[in-house]
Amino acid sequence: MDAALQILFGGLFQGSLFAMMAVGLALIWTTIGVFNFSHGVMMMLGAYVAWQLSAWSIPLFIVLPATMLIMAGVGWLLQASVVRPLIGRPNIVLVVVITTLAAASLVENGVLEIWGPRSKQLPTLIEGNTQILGVGVSMHQIAIILITPVILGALWLFLNRTRLGLALRAVAQNEDASLLVGLNVTALYGLAFAIAAALAALAGIFMGGYRFMSPVMGADPLLKALIVVVFGGLSSISGPIFAAYLIGFFEAICSYYFGLYWTPALLFAVLILMLMIKPEGLFGAKTRGLA
Template sequence: MNSIVATLVSGILLGSLYALMASGLSVVWTTLGVFNFAHGALMMIGAYAAWTVSEGMGLGLLPGILAGVATAALCGIVIEYLLIRPFYGTRHMLLVTVMTTLAALIILEKGAQLIWGAKLKQLPRLVTGDVSIFGATISWHEAIIILLAPIVLLLLWRFTAMTNRGRSLRAVGQNQDAAALIGIDVPYAFAIAFGLAAALAGLTGALLGSIRFITPVMGSEPLVKAMIVVIFGGLGSLGATAGAAYVIGLLEAFLILWIGLYWTPFALFLLMIAVLIFRPNGLFGRA
């Protein structure tokens, strides 16, 4: 029973991190209709920026997290302006943006290695100590992540559904020409979507940097998991992405328990292929 509870808690923690990561991908896809392969690298940049302010400058973890979010958001806006905006409306925009965001991924990873070096780094935890949940022991830092993720997702949903700026992002995602006709600045909406998604990636990196070591390639694995989440849940729906993130997190935790760490990625990719074959719009998506 203790192992089952521990696995449940671990799955919820994984789902919380995946939800924060994948929701940014969902925002970009919903608004621009492209997949940002540099999203994991933006998470890494957020972690390194948080470490620089927190440990390098000695200003503390909370200012470090804010710096990580802001730095990642700024990098996201720059990527959109330099590598994606010039190709809006072109015939092969989707293919071109795949190549440009992959180029951004390589540039950010190599740049991080030049700036911060290859030495492993780690952030301190928000709160020290452990907490017991039905016999399963986790750190207070991990418990805060579990509580924080739904709050951030709720705020993101409130922004996209109940504010004029958020509704303008949805309008641009549905029909760019119609949105422009009613006075919405479409390029500005694209920049906001990219900056918001990058900020979520930076927040994820800053939180994850207290659990795992910070390296230039730390965003690669979370990016793959986030891609599985958005495909599993259904592209274009924030609620479906959040629900799928927790399902994948719990499934991954139990797969590690049942079949081991080595075979779990294989099982997750097999599940993604099955969803693409039988439910191309995702389990929670609509045609």
Template sequence: MQPLAEIVFGGLFQGSLYAMMGVGLALVWTTIGVFNFAHGALMMLGAYLAWTLTAAGLPLALALPAAILLMGGAGWLLQAGVVRPLIGRPNLVLAVVITTLAAGSLVENGVLQAFGPRSKQLPPLVEGSMTIGPIGVSLHQLAIILATPVVLLALWLFLTRTRLGLALRAVAQNEDSAQLVGLNVAALYGLAFALSASLAGLAGIFIGGYRFMSPAMGGDPLLKALIVVVFGGISSISGPIFAAYLIGFLEAFSNYAFGLYWTPAILFAVLISTLMVRPEGLFAPRMGKLA
């Protein structure tokens, strides 16, 4: 009973973090058709912004929304600086891989310069722990498990129920037609990046509350987000979300059954065999769509 409960809890927790990271990556892919390799650095920046604000004396309840808003601005700037100028050029996808990698590295080393390499930690969302059945869980992790579906649901409602969300989904499908109904494509691209960066920042704050933060902390989550997005299918938002939880559970199970060191290899084995059968991803619809 106890191992099962540990696996379920661990899977839900990891899945939540992966979903939060993956959905931001997928949002940018589905609207602009590029991969943002600075996504991990954005995640780290969100954690450091929140840390700076809490270190200045702000309670986390204020620092968190403030950091997320700032991250929206950072995403917008990143888009305007290294993505927008390349739109419409040949080799857009590859060029953006390079420019976002460069921007990510710049942010990472900038943070290293500014804050130094010493590990930092954010206060948890909720202090304390509790017992659920046979296992003890931290309330921080429980809060993440509960908050993530709410955030994802809000994103889904925004995309499917609001006019602006409709516009974001449209620009993903046909840029020319989007312009011809009067959508401001540049602003929508900026919005997609801003939303994506905010989600990354939130993931960073989640992670920073239970693990030590360092300027390089975004590397592994970026890798996991890439796995999740490719595994779930890069052309939708819902695909990566399902995939995130699936991978979370798989990872938790593999950690328990085969041990920590085997887990990455097992994850990649599952990813590769899935892609051999379904190259478009596990949950991909036939065509690109956002929600």
């Protein structure tokens, strides 16, 4: 009973973080067809921005939306500077891997320069711990487990029930036809990056509340998010979400029974197996498209 509960909480918690990260990657891939290797540093920068705002003793309920807004702007800028000028190149996927990696390195070192190498920690969303059926859980983790589905649900509703969301999904499928119905394709590309960066920032705030922050804190979540989107398939926004929770549970089970040391190896073993059996991903169709 104890083990099951611990795995349940661990899985939900990890899954929430992975989902928050992976959804942004998937959104950018499905709208623009590029992989954003700056996604991890967007998360890290989000955490640092939130830390700075908190350090100015701004209350958390303002810090959260303010950070997401600032990071949405940063995401937009990132897109305008290292992605948009390259659109239309034949080898865009590879070129953008390199430019976003370069941007990631710049941001990482910029953060190191501004805030220094000393580890920092963000305030938790809700303080304290609680006991659920005899298992101790922090309120911070419970808040994350509860907030994430709400945010992801809102994103799903936005993509599926609003005209702007419809436009985002359409751009992914046919750029020429999108232009011909009068969509502002460049603005939609910017919007995809802005949303992705805001969600990554939120993940950063989640993470900064229970682990020490450092300029390289985004590397591991980016890797996990990549695994999640490969595993879940990129054809929709719901695929990566389900995959994120699956992988979260897989990690929780592995680290409970085999220890943290073996978990990454097992995770990659499953991923490799997945790529051999169903390369388009668990929920993936063979084409690109959103939701």
